[in-house]
Amino acid sequence: MASEPAISCVVCGTEGAEIIPLQPQDFEYRVQTKRNFSVRACRNCGTQFVHPRPTPDELISFYPLDYHAYNEDHGRVAGPLVELRAKMRAKAFKRLFPDKTIRLFDVGSGDCRHFVHMEKYGDFSFAGVEIKPEMVEESRRKGYDVEFGTLEDLDIEPYRQAFDLVTMYQLLEHVLDPRQVLEKAQAMLSPGGYVIGQLPCLDSIDYRVFGPYWAGYHFPRHLQMFTPAGLKELLAKAGFSHISVSSAAHLQAGLSLQNYLMGRFRYQPVMKFGKTPIYSLLLLAVAPFCLFEYVLGKGGMMNFMAKK
Ligand SMILES: [Zn+2]
Numbered sequence: 001m002a003s004e005p006a007i008s009c010v011v012c013g014t015e016g017a018e019i020i021p022l023q024p025q026d027f028e029y030r031v032q033t034k035r036n037f038s039v040r041a042c043r044n045c046g047t048q049f050v051h052p053r054p055t056p057d058e059l060i061s062f063y064p065l066d067y068h069a070y071n072e073d074h075g076r077v078a079g080p081l082v083e084l085r086a087k088m089r090a091k092a093f094k095r096l097f098p099d100k101t102i103r104l105f106d107v108g109s110g111d112c113r114h115f116v117h118m119e120k121y122g123d124f125s126f127a128g129v130e131i132k133p134e135m136v137e138e139s140r141r142k143g144y145d146v147e148f149g150t151l152e153d154l155d156i157e158p159y160r161q162a163f164d165l166v167t168m169y170q171l172l173e174h175v176l177d178p179r180q181v182l183e184k185a186q187a188m189l190s191p192g193g194y195v196i197g198q199l200p201c202l203d204s205i206d207y208r209v210f211g212p213y214w215a216g217y218h219f220p221r222h223l224q225m226f227t228p229a230g231l232k233e234l235l236a237k238a239g240f241s242h243i244s245v246s247s248a249a250h251l252q253a254g255l256s257l258q259n260y261l262m263g264r265f266r267y268q269p270v271m272k273f274g275k276t277p278i279y280s281l282l283l284l285a286v287a288p289f290c291l292f293e294y295v296l297g298k299g300g301m302m303n304f305m306a307k308k
Helices: 056-061 075-096 113-119 133-141 178-188 205-213 228-237 253-265 279-295
Strands: 018-020 038-041 048-051 102-107 124-130 145-148 163-169 189-200 241-247 301-307
Touching: 075 102, 075 113, 075 163, 102 178, 113 124, 124 133, 133 145, 163 178, 178 189, 178 228, 205 253, 205 279, 228 241, 228 301, 253 279
Parallel strands: 102 124, 102 163, 124 145, 163 189
Antiparallel strands: 018 038, 038 048, 189 301, 241 301
16 A cells, blocks of 8 residues: 655644544535545644645635625624724834834735725835735725735745835635745845734634634635644744734634534525624624633634744
8 A cells, every 4th residue: 555655744844744533614605625635733833734735726716706805794793893903903003113104015915905994093005915816906996006916926026125014814824835925024024024913723712612613724725724833933934033922802713603503503594705694693602702712812813923
């Protein structure tokens, strides 16, 4: 019998990742992949990742046009929170650079609606890169300098040391080569600049409670699920210092609960943008749980920040 070639962890490079016994399912958009993927766990840093790795073409097919990041309607509960979040981020960025126009590059900038919100609270100059052509068009129509494609493919020569902040929210878990993405971000920052982002956290109560239904899997779009230890190691390898990783205030467990109801109880209503009609209710229902895990530092989503 032919033995499987050694599989290396996409974050730390350790060989011999173990198979996680779960059948990856797309609860939100029911995207069917053309081949079977399994989930592996690194024995060193605990990162879980999809294997085999999809090709760039396959990757694009994982994002339907009704993908939630591409729609304006967040619902009654999430909508105001999204705007509040942009305000809090803008204020936090101003505290880092109080006396200047902040040059910010966002990776996976979508339609740049967050730029519109943030501009109300500070002096920024924005740029970004986005994989969806319709979103790039919309961003340029709004007047933003947004490149089409991925950061992995982007020629960053014109952008070397050009930014104070490179942001990547819900991004590193989607990319084929997270180390390359962070190395390029590092090259684009001025000395003293920061990379800042957010992504799902495996070392969370959310993951432990929901297991295969955990929203952090977001199969097949999430290619790696990080632990704080793995993320810190990757940031250090990409040349960053002053690395901090902490629980984020987030209601991701609402989506985990939605996945659980759909997978376990065959709840299959008509969905809009990957959300069931009771999604807003689910967010309210999980709010105390999310507060609890956040207070314990074991939230399903984590923030990171690191300095060049
Ligand atoms: Zn690893």
